[in-house]
Amino acid sequence: MRIASSTISDNIVRQIQQLNTQQARLQAQVSSGQRITNPEDDPAAVTSVLNLTSSRREVAQFTDNASRALAVSQASYAGLQSIKKVSDRAGELATLGTGTLGTDAMQSYATETNQLIEQAVQTANSTFNGDYLYSGTALSTPPFTIARGDNGICGLNTVGLRRAGFSAADRLELKKLYHALFRGEKLFRSAFADAENSFTGAGAKVMLEFVAAAKRGVCAD
DSSP states (O other), rough: OOOHHHHHHHHHHHHHHHHHHHHHHHHHHHSSSSSSSSSGGGGHHHHHHHHHHHHHHEEEEHHHHHHHHHHHHHHHHHHHHHHHHHHHHHHHHHHHSSOOOOOHHHHHHHHHHHHHHHHHHHHTTTTEEEEEEETTOOOSTTTTTTEEETEEEEOOOOHHHHHHTTOHHHHHHHHHHHHHHHHHOOOHHHHHHHHHOOOOOOHHHHHHHHOOOOHSOOBOO
């Protein structure tokens, strides 16, 4: 059987082209240090690589979650230790106050008790990376407010404020701040900017700092 010379030359050219392609691929692998650059290089290996990459991302996320959980638990425990110290001291003052005391001693105990209440409130409002430690899942609920539903609030917790030792003047300032932020006619950003310059009480600062640090916004009235 005769074979045309053109067929032989075509086969030789095709083989040379294939060799050039293989050479180019090998050179690319050497220069990049990667055996696979395109899915068609090794489909089975690409599938394994994708699975391993996904697993690595999951492990990295699990590590981040574990690190955050540890940090939150440590911060929470430190806050609880502080609350326990406040509680222990309050119990001591209660015991000391049962005896016959003079006016100065009673006034001193009352002052220290108010300080302990303020310390307890501040600890209860402790934050970690912008989130309140002891608010459960209600991370967007402003402090001193009453939650309504999943993402709503319906006023100040005036009873809780009174029990926490907030004076009438402090409660009134918080009430005005609440109305300015959540029930006023201004846009929230504008109302917040004005409030930062108008309200300076300790409770007001706590609420304003919460709003400023909120990453996902705050609940609305």
